[in-house]
Amino acid sequence: MKEIIQQGLQQIGDHSSITEIRQVSGGDINQAFYVQTETKEYFMKGNQNVPPHFFKAEADGLELIGQTNTISVPAVQYYNEPEQGAPGILIMDWVTGENRANTPEMLGTRLAQMHRHEVSAYGLNQSTFVGTIPQENEWCETWTEYYRNYRLRPQMELAVQKNRLDQNRHQRLDQLITQLEGWIPEKPSASLLHGDLWGGNWMAGPDGEPFLIDPSIVYGDPAFELAFTELFGGFPDPFYKAYQETSPLPDNYDETKPLYQLFYLLVHLNLFGETYGPSVDRILARYVG
Template structure:
C-alpha cells in the first residue's frame, strides 16, 4: 500500500517521500488513508472498483464550491490512477478539527451565501454519482423537468432493475411523477448545491472554519438541500436560524420538504434495501395515496 500511495504522490509531481500512513474512516464506499510526508499531511481516497470519473466528479464539485468564495473545502491536489494496479486515487488536504459551539451557525450562514450564487440552468452537465449510484444528468431550463426526469425517474429506473420499486410502490411513484407540478416549482432560484449534505459531510478545519466534503454537486432549488439536512438530523436549530438570516425559506417549504426528501430515500432504498421502503411509501401515500 505504501508503494501505491507513493506512486500517487510521484504522479502528482510532488517530490516528497511518505514517512507514515494509516487507514482512516472514509465512508462505506472507498478506502481512505492519512498520509504524512516531511512537509505535508494528506487525505487520500482510493477505490479499486470505480473509474477515475468517480473521483473526477468529486474533485470538480469541490472546485466549484471553492470558486463561490463562500465556504471552505479541502485543497484538491488531484486525481491520479496508479499505472501498475489501475487504482484511481483522490488526493486532498488533510483537515482535522472538532465541531464546537457556534461552528454550525457559521456553516448555516456560509451555506446560504453559497446558495445565493445564482446559476443560469438546473441540473449538471456531466455524469455524476450519489454514493455508488450513477445519476442521469443534463442541464435544463426547468427545475421541475430536471427533478422529475433525472432525479426521481432515474431512481425509478434503478429500482425497477433492482426490484426495490415494484407493484403498488411503482404505481404510486409513476402517478406522482405525472402530477409533480402541483408542488415542485419550475423556476426557483438556481443554486449551486452540495447535493449530499448530511451531518457527516462537513467538518472543521483551521481556526474553526467549517469545511464541506464529499459533494455530489448540482444546480437546483436551495430548499432541496435544506430538506436533506432535515432527513437524518445532525444540524442544530442554530444552523437553520443562521441560514435563514441570509436566505429565508419560502412559505411552501414544508409542503415541499417530503417530496425533496423522497429522492434521497429512494437512493437509500436502491442502495441498502427495504429498510427505507416504509419511509418511501409514507411519502407516496401523503401525496398520491
C-alpha cells in the first residue's frame, strides 16, 4: 500500500518522504489512511474491488459541491481509474477539527444554500454509487419519472434477484411505484443534492466548519435529502431549524418523507438483509394498505 500511495503522491507533485501512514476509521467499503509527508497531510482511500469510475464519481461529486461556494468539502488531490481488480485510490486533503456550538446551525444553513443551485432537469449525466450498489442515472423531465425509473424500480428489481421480497411485499411495492404521482411532486426544484447524507457523511473541520464527504450527487427534490437525514439520526435540532429558516420545506413534507426514506431502506435491505424488511413493510402499508 505504501508504494501505491507514493505513486499517487508523485502524480500530484509531492515527492517528499512519507513520514507516517496509519489506517483510520471511515473505511466500511474502502481502506482509509492518514498519510503525512514532509510537506502535507492527506486522507487516502483505497480499494481493489470497485469499478474503474468508483473514485471518479466521488471526486466529481465533491468538485461539484465545492463549485457552489456554499459548504466546504475536502480538496481532491488525485484519483485513478484502474482496470478491474487493480488498486484504486483517492487522495484528499486531511481535514480535522471539532464540533462547536454553532456547527449544526452552519450545516443546516449551508446545505439549504447548496440546494438553491438548480438545473432544469432531474437526475444526472453519469452513473454513481449508493454504498457499493451502482446507481444508474439519466436526465428526466419530471422528478416522478426519475424517482420511479432510476431509484425505486431498480432497487425493487435487485431485491427480487436477492430474494428480499416475498410475493405480498413485491406486489405492494410495485403498486406504490406505479401510483407514485399520487404522493410525489412532479416538478419540485431540481436542486443539487449530496445524495447520501447520513450522519457519518458530514464532519466538523477547522473552527467547527461543516464539511460534506462521500457524496452520491443527484439533482432532485431537496425533501429527498432531508428525509434521509431523519432516517438514521445524526443531525440535531439546530440543523433543521437553520435549514427551515433559509429554505422552508413544503407543507406536504411529512407526507412524502416516508416515500423518500423508502429508497434508502430498500438499499439497506439489499445490502444487509431482512433487518430492514419491517421498515419497508410499514411504509408500504401506509400508502397502499
